[in-house]
Amino acid sequence: MKGIPKEFRGIVWQVIAKLKNFQLEEFYLQLKNETSIHEKSIKRDLTRTSFFTNVDQIKKTDELFNVIKAYSLFDPDVGYTQGMIFIVVPLIMNMNESECFGLLVTLMKDYKLRSLFCPEMKGLHLLLYEFDRLLEIYSPRLYNHLVKQGIKSSMYASQWFLTFFAYKFPLDIVLRIFDIIITQGIEAILKFSINLMIKNESNLINLKFDKLLEFLKSNLFNLYVNEEFINFDKDGNIISTATAPPAGSSNTSKSSKRASTGLNRSGSVSKRFSLLGGNRGSIYGGSNTNKQQKGYYKLDELVYDAMQINVVPLDLNKFELEFENIYINETSKIEEIEELRIQNGKLRHDIKLLETEYANVNRDHIEIVQHMVDIKVELPEILNDNEDLHKQIDQLRLDIEELQSKMVSSPDSESSPSLNSSVLKSPAIPTKIENDIQELLVINAQETEKFANLEDELHNLMAEDEKLTNELKSKTAKKWFPWNKKA
Known part of the structure; x- marks a missing residue:
């Protein structure tokens, strides 16, 4: 359980992954000289990463940048995400940049790491689902407790699978995890995850939501801290643990010596992106030689316990089919x-x-109704005027008839022809009356025509009002939604 010797690790990884592809390496030499849209993001993240604190490894920073940039050009659908740094660092530490690029492509394609970094992150969701199902099998009590507390695996385990624990563990542990993943497949990460949950079950089962989530994110790994870094009280109870080394830092005494020379710069850089910076010599001081020579984490015990977890491929295939069905349904x-x-x-x-159309129709309807009201208000006056004119005409006709009868029946008409002729010749009274009659007849004709026009207009308005009312009713009763048409 000692892992692959570091002197041969890069070669063994390439042999196991069946990597050697000269055409791909040549393609990398072409890609590294091209420009990527992700260059600024990569450089920004690298400047915020306490990368190589050892002088011998400073040159690897440019190689790391080249490999990540080349892959962003090689696979534009994935491009670049921050988590890729954690994957590439262990590779670039053990081989040259062209070989590192080839192994990265192999891991992405053949080991299905690509699905972890695609926009939909389907591979990550699959690992989380397999993790949940395995936890339900190995520790149903803990699984049910997490469900009752509303804790989902995506809240704490996503970074495990995206970085292979590189965000938390020192470089030695990360390299051992990579040994197992490359030899056994990406599913091996599930063994480490399930083991951590099972070993901490007694602590997790008594915690509620807030403290439970905090423990899962921060204290889950304390189980494998060496006793030399744990402070006990008089009764043997744990008081505290010494500060963990930065993620990705080396566990060797050699790096402790180099750190003591003042080359450790991890304290001034964000720990979130820390991979290979710092060591315990600068953190805990040089007085305790055993602490420097012994790793902060019990690496062999961690790997041994994880390898005791039996992950059956048939179960994983079954879980994958279940996930595919769920994924299809959700999609x-x-x-x-x-x-x-x-x-x-x-x-x-x-x-x-x-x-909008209804508002326009309603506005037109209001205008027509108002016009009708105005006409109904004016109509009685017009009718009264018309009636008065009819009375005047009737009276004038009576006056004319009376005058004519007087003229015809006058006894002096024959005896006094001069008077009769003078009466007949005198146009004063008959002419005035006749003119008045003609004027009244003209006015009556005009008023009658106006009345008839008003009646026609009123009839048309009433018909239009009835039409608009029916149209409003039809629009009000219109079915808005297409599925109601079947009713």
């Missing part, structure tokens, strides 16, 4: 929701158009 639901959202947007647009 179809998401697509259905998206389709409904688009339809809802179209319906909202149609509703707004109909509301």
